[in-house]
Amino acid sequence: MSAKVIVKDLNFSYNHQRVLSSINLTVEANSILGIMGPAKSGKTTLLRVFNRLCDLIPNIHIEGEVFLDEENILRPDIDVDKLRKRVGMVFDKPVPLPRSIFENLAFGPKLHGIKDKNRLEELVEKSLRLAILWDEVKDRLHESALKLSGGQQQRLCIARTLAMESEVILLDEPTYGLDPVSTLKIEEALQSLKRNYTIVLVSNNTWQVARTSDNVAFLLMGELVEYGSTHGVFTVPKDKRTDDYISGRFG
Amino acid sequence: MKEKVIEKILMLLAFSAIGVLLLMAIFIFKEGIPIIFKAGINNFLFSTHWAPTKGYFGIFSMIVSSLYVTIGALIIGVPLALACAITLAELAPLRLTVILKPTIELLAGIPSVVYGFLGVVLLVPLIRDYLGGPGLSLLAASMILAIMILPTITSISIDAIQAVPYSYKEGSLALGATHWQTIRMVILKAARSGIITAIILGMGRAIGETMAVIMVAGNALKLPSSPLSPVRPLTSNIALEMGYAAGDHRAALFATGIVLFVFIMVFNVLANIITKRWQQE
Amino acid sequence: MATRINPLISQRVVKAQLWGLTGFTIAILFFIICFVSIKGLPQITLDFLTTNPGDMGRSGGIFSTIMSTLYLIFIALMIAVPLGIGAAIYLTEYTRESRITYIIRFGTECLAGIPSIILGLFGFAFFVMALHLGWSILSGGMTMSIMLLPTIIRTSEESIKAVPYALREVCFSLGVTKWQTVTKVVLPTALPGIVTGVVLSIGRCIGETAVVLFTAGSSLRLPQSFFDSGRTMAVHFYILAREGISMPNAYGTATILIFSILFINLCAYYLMRQFLKKYAIFG
Numbered sequence: 001m002s003a004k005v006i007v008k009d010l011n012f013s014y015n016h017q018r019v020l021s022s023i024n025l026t027v028e029a030n031s032i033l034g035i036m037g038p039a040k041s042g043k044t045t046l047l048r049v050f051n052r053l054c055d056l057i058p059n060i061h062i063e064g065e066v067f068l069d070e071e072n073i074l075r076p077d078i079d080v081d082k083l084r085k086r087v088g089m090v091f092d093k094p095v096p097l098p099r100s101i102f103e104n105l106a107f108g109p110k111l112h113g114i115k116d117k118n119r120l121e122e123l124v125e126k127s128l129r130l131a132i133l134w135d136e137v138k139d140r141l142h143e144s145a146l147k148l149s150g151g152q153q154q155r156l157c158i159a160r161t162l163a164m165e166s167e168v169i170l171l172d173e174p175t176y177g178l179d180p181v182s183t184l185k186i187e188e189a190l191q192s193l194k195r196n197y198t199i200v201l202v203s204n205n206t207w208q209v210a211r212t213s214d215n216v217a218f219l220l221m222g223e224l225v226e227y228g229s230t231h232g233v234f235t236v237p238k239d240k241r242t243d244d245y246i247s248g249r250f251g
Numbered sequence: 252m253k254e255k256v257i258e259k260i261l262m263l264l265a266f267s268a269i270g271v272l273l274l275m276a277i278f279i280f281k282e283g284i285p286i287i288f289k290a291g292i293n294n295f296l297f298s299t300h301w302a303p304t305k306g307y308f309g310i311f312s313m314i315v316s317s318l319y320v321t322i323g324a325l326i327i328g329v330p331l332a333l334a335c336a337i338t339l340a341e342l343a344p345l346r347l348t349v350i351l352k353p354t355i356e357l358l359a360g361i362p363s364v365v366y367g368f369l370g371v372v373l374l375v376p377l378i379r380d381y382l383g384g385p386g387l388s389l390l391a392a393s394m395i396l397a398i399m400i401l402p403t404i405t406s407i408s409i410d411a412i413q414a415v416p417y418s419y420k421e422g423s424l425a426l427g428a429t430h431w432q433t434i435r436m437v438i439l440k441a442a443r444s445g446i447i448t449a450i451i452l453g454m455g456r457a458i459g460e461t462m463a464v465i466m467v468a469g470n471a472l473k474l475p476s477s478p479l480s481p482v483r484p485l486t487s488n489i490a491l492e493m494g495y496a497a498g499d500h501r502a503a504l505f506a507t508g509i510v511l512f513v514f515i516m517v518f519n520v521l522a523n524i525i526t527k528r529w530q531q532e
Numbered sequence: 533m534a535t536r537i538n539p540l541i542s543q544r545v546v547k548a549q550l551w552g553l554t555g556f557t558i559a560i561l562f563f564i565i566c567f568v569s570i571k572g573l574p575q576i577t578l579d580f581l582t583t584n585p586g587d588m589g590r591s592g593g594i595f596s597t598i599m600s601t602l603y604l605i606f607i608a609l610m611i612a613v614p615l616g617i618g619a620a621i622y623l624t625e626y627t628r629e630s631r632i633t634y635i636i637r638f639g640t641e642c643l644a645g646i647p648s649i650i651l652g653l654f655g656f657a658f659f660v661m662a663l664h665l666g667w668s669i670l671s672g673g674m675t676m677s678i679m680l681l682p683t684i685i686r687t688s689e690e691s692i693k694a695v696p697y698a699l700r701e702v703c704f705s706l707g708v709t710k711w712q713t714v715t716k717v718v719l720p721t722a723l724p725g726i727v728t729g730v731v732l733s734i735g736r737c738i739g740e741t742a743v744v745l746f747t748a749g750s751s752l753r754l755p756q757s758f759f760d761s762g763r764t765m766a767v768h769f770y771i772l773a774r775e776g777i778s779m780p781n782a783y784g785t786a787t788i789l790i791f792s793i794l795f796i797n798l799c800a801y802y803l804m805r806q807f808l809k810k811y812a813i814f815g
Contacts, residue, residue, distance in 0.1 A: 053705060058628060084707035091705075095698045098721060108706040111716070157702075164706060257711045258626055264618030268681055269636055271615075272643045275654050275678060282657060334553035342547060351558065353801055358561050360793045362739030362766050365786050368773045369564060398560060405557075431543035459647025461742045462770065486649045493653060493746055501657070508650040515645050 003067075004029040004168060004198040005050065010064035012045060012222075014057050019045050020222045023064070027168075027215075032190060032199040034213030034230065036206055038245070041219040043202045047170050050200065051087040052080045068168070085112060088161025092173035094153035096145035101137050104145045104156060105163040112164070127162035131155045132189045151182025158189065168198045175208065187212050206246055210234050218242050279512075283505030295506065301472055303492070303500040310507055312474045316389070316482035317514070319475055320464065321457040323393025324400060329450055332401045336408035336446075341434055352409060359402035367466030370395045375467055384479030387469035392482065395463050400453035407452065411445020412438060444526040451522035455515045461486040485511045565794075568786045575784030585752050589768065590778045594785055596754040600669065600762030603755060604748060605737045607673025608680055613730055615677075616684030620726075623685075624692045625714055644682035648742040651679050655747035667749030667761040675747045676740065680733040687729025691722035691807070724807035728800045735796040738789065741766045765789055 005027040012020035020042045027033045035043045048054040049066060052073065065072045073083055085108075097104050105124045114120060124141070128134035133155040137148070145156055154174060161169055171190075175183040190199055190212055203209050209216055209230070216233050218226045218241075226233055226242040237243045287295050290308040298309025335355060339348045370391055379386030415438050423433040439446070469481020470491060483491075489504050489511075496504055579593055586592035627633055655675030665671045695718050703713040719726075741764075749761030750771060763771075765785055772782040 051705060053701070056701070056704065081707040081709055084705055089705040091698065091701065093698065095696075095702045097699065097702065097717060107716075108708065111706075111708050111712050160702075160706070254709050254711055258622075261618050261622040261626060264615055265622035265636075268615045268619040268685060269639060271678060271681065272639060275643075275651075275658075278658055279650065279654055331553055331557055334550045335557050338550045338554040342550060351554075353797075354558060354561065357794060357797060358564075360735055360739065360797045361564060362741065362769075362789055362793065364739075364741045364766055364770045364773070365564070365568065365790060368769070368782070368786065369567070371773070373567075401557065429539045429543045431546050432539060455645055459645075459649070461647065461649040466774065486647060489649050489653055490742060490746075493656060504653060505657070508653050511647060512650060515647070516642065519642070519645065 002029050003027065004069065005200075006065075006067040007046075008065040008067070010046075010049065010062070010066060012042070012049065012054070012060070012062050014060040016059075018222060020049075023224045025217055025224060025227050027198060027200060029198050030194055030196070031214040032194050032201055032212055034209035034216045035200065035202045035219060036204070036209045036216060036245075037219035039204070040221070042222040043219050044172055046219065047089070047172055047200060047202050049074075050168065050170055051084050051089055052078070053084075053089065055080065085164050086166055087168040087170060088164050088166035089170045090154070090157045090161060090172065090174050092176045094150060094157050096148070096153050096156055099145060100142045101145045101148070101156065102141040105160055108160065108164045123163045123165075127159040130162050130189065130193060131159035132185050133159055149182075151178045151185065154178060154182065155186060155189065158186065162193075162197075166197070168200065169193065171199065171201045173203055174201070176204075183208075206248075218245065220245070279505055279508055282502055283507075283509045286499055286502035287506045287509075289499075290503075296510070299474060301488075303496070303503050306499070308499075308503045308506070310485065310488070310510065312472060313483055313485045313488050313507070314510065315474055316468075317458050317484035317486070317511075319389055320392045320396060320468070320482065320484050321454055323389060323478065324396035324457040325450065325454060327394055328397030328401050328453065329404060331397065332404035332449075332453070333408060333446070335401070335405045336412060337434060337439075339405075340409045340412035341430070341438065348409075352406065355405050356402050358398065359406075363399065363460060363462040364466070366395050366399055367463035370463065370467040378479070382479060384477075385469060385481055387467055387481050388479045389468065389475050389482045390478040392464050392468040392484070393478070395467055396457045396460055399460060399463060400457050403456060404449045404453040407449035408442070408446045411442040411449065414445065415441040447525050448522050451518050451525075455518050458484075458514055458518075459486060459511065461490050465490055565790060568783060568790055571780070572783035572785075572787030575780050576787060580784055581788075584754060585768070585781075588777060589752065589772050589781060594765060594768060594781070594788070596752060597763050597765045597768040597785070598788075599754055600748070601738060601764040601766075603669045603758065603762060604672050604676060604744065604764055605734055607669060607758060608676035608737055609730065609733070611674060611677035612680040612684050612733065616681050617688045617726060620685050620688035620692060621714060621719075624689055625710065625718070640682045640685055644686070646679075648679065648740060651675055652743045652746040654678075655743060660747055665759070667747065667751070668759045669748055669755050669762050670758045672744050672748030672762075672764075673758070675743050676737055679740070679743060680736065683733055683736075684729050687732075688722070688726045691725025691729070692718060694725065695721045724803050728803045728807065731796055731800040731803065735793045735800070738764075738793055738796070739766055741770050745770070 003026045007023050007025050010020055010023040023046065035046065037043050045054060054060060062074055066074050068087070097107060099107070102124055105127055106120045109120060109123055125134060128137065133152060136152060145153065148156060175186050193199060201213060213230050215228065216230045217224060218233065220241055226237060226239045233242060234246060237246060286308065295308055295310060296314065297311045299312040300307045300309045301312070339351055343351065374391050374394060375386035378384065378388060378391055419437050419441055420433055423437045428436070464484055465487045468484065468487060470483045470487055471481035472483055475482045485507050489507055492500070493504055581593055581598065582595050583593035584596045585594060623633055623636065652675070655671060659665050659671035659674055660667055699717055700713055703717055744764050745767050748764065750763045750767055751761035752763055755762040766789060769782055769785040769789060772778055772785065
């Protein structure tokens, strides 16, 4: 399995507070990496380094390297907009744009230069199918996206990144607050998506991480405590802290 | 690339906007300050002798007139405004408030010249016939100003009262206080700083009002001896003489403007201080 | 010995007084509108609106004043709106809260409180005299734009800030540039609020006299260019009233003034409700 993203000695702080210390891990291509850990352990920050959304935070200080296919994306001369086309993100709350379903999906591609109507329609249908949303909305593509249910909106957000034809998809607590059926549908979608995409999933929910990911990283207070295959980490954790967390003694 | 250009353009717009405002401030001060020192600051502020063509620049009677007119407007307007605010915020059902609050705010939209005109046509004769004096007076100006600042004070006071946490009201009523007692002892106290801010904003507008005041105040250059005396506040003076003032005279008008501006600044700063102090309690 | 009045009775008395005063206040508003309209509405014929004033305003209509007012508003908005919205965008989207933004905001607040007569004084000394533009629609419009600027900046800023941050994050995560985010998502969402601010500014322009009288002059002729002097409706009303030239015409002008401002405020109010409804969806 080849590596899609390699993190080398990543240190991250903002406002002089250390948030991530010496993170080293690899995200294998076409797999799902689950990042778990209690609140405030730096999971979301790490995720946001992958698409440089961390740049929006004031007063940050980053050391180390993050390679996306051999290119260090932390270099200051990187075109961040192009990077974010390749690395898409889904947030913990569904945030549809105040537009129609179709427009939500076509928004990104249009602004990146795709004008051909047929191509756009193709993209929209393809992404909605991959996000397991097509059947539910195919007859109302031009209705407002705000009318969809929470679970549908979140799948719309996933479809939105798929419409960008990203290579990596980052998900930050994607099923937070969603009903079990939607949650299941999303996890299903992720499983089929990993065939063509590389996925990084942050979740507070250890069950979800155990269920969906191939590899898992356990973050505790900014430190990468343990990292390995999901099966391995959950059955025989190497670090006591991992064991405690998994068995629910804290977090 | 394009992004950088756009950012620079926006920055230019922002600084132009600020620049224009700065330009105005500098211009006014440049025109007005020299004459203050030429006439002597004590003389300028405290002499009642205003004869600009002969070199006398004392604006004391105008300062006093402005202050009296403003205080008069507050005496008449604040009780009315607060009554409206309390009624709409606490006594009226929500549906009525939703209609009446904007209605009162509409009063603010009526041009000042219309107020002045109605003052001349309706109010001044009434004062003249029933209270004496020329009718064009301090009283007339205060009454008109009271109505003009009423919407501002009412509107902001309503917001202040509505912002008081519902738990305060609940707690007081649960202790057995009547609605009015609750309003008087709990809600109004809690909304104090917002209401004071509203009043001070009203003060600022009253002292800055020109057109309505010119039409009803009488414009006599003397210290007022009674509410029925005609007066000439700072704003009226500037407006009346601007058309034909030149040289030192015009500079003196700028200086008058500076004094006016200082008063308004003082009011605003006072509002901030009072608000902060009461918020700390 | 003081007798204690039953608090419930005193409450009733007080409430009655409060309601009375409130009713009185609202009655004043209606009285003003009715008094002026009753005397003015008979004046308002199509003729009145489309003929120029004649004989110093004693006869004829108010057409030239309507046009002068519109020209003035046009110039004022042309300057204040791009400047104001641009400044607001820059302050909210392109800068972080810092000493500089605090100073700018404080300055804007101060200048929002400047009395119109001082603005008129400045406009006169600067545009009319120093820049030699003379009494003109241009001088009037430019001075008026200074008056509108702080309000437009403030309402635009508030509207833009009300757009949820998450929307911007989503756009960035899609690789959309900042300017694209602003124009395609932030501004459209903030638009009702921004437009409300602009509409309210128009209302102020219509009613403003002190600023206009000393910068645009009081020529009764229809302005042929922006360099011509022109008399706005408010100024016309003031002169008619002060000089006692024609009471019927004065009332007619006043009625038009009041109703156009009322109409504009209603539009602004309606727009604001739209804005609040939209915002509530994201709640």
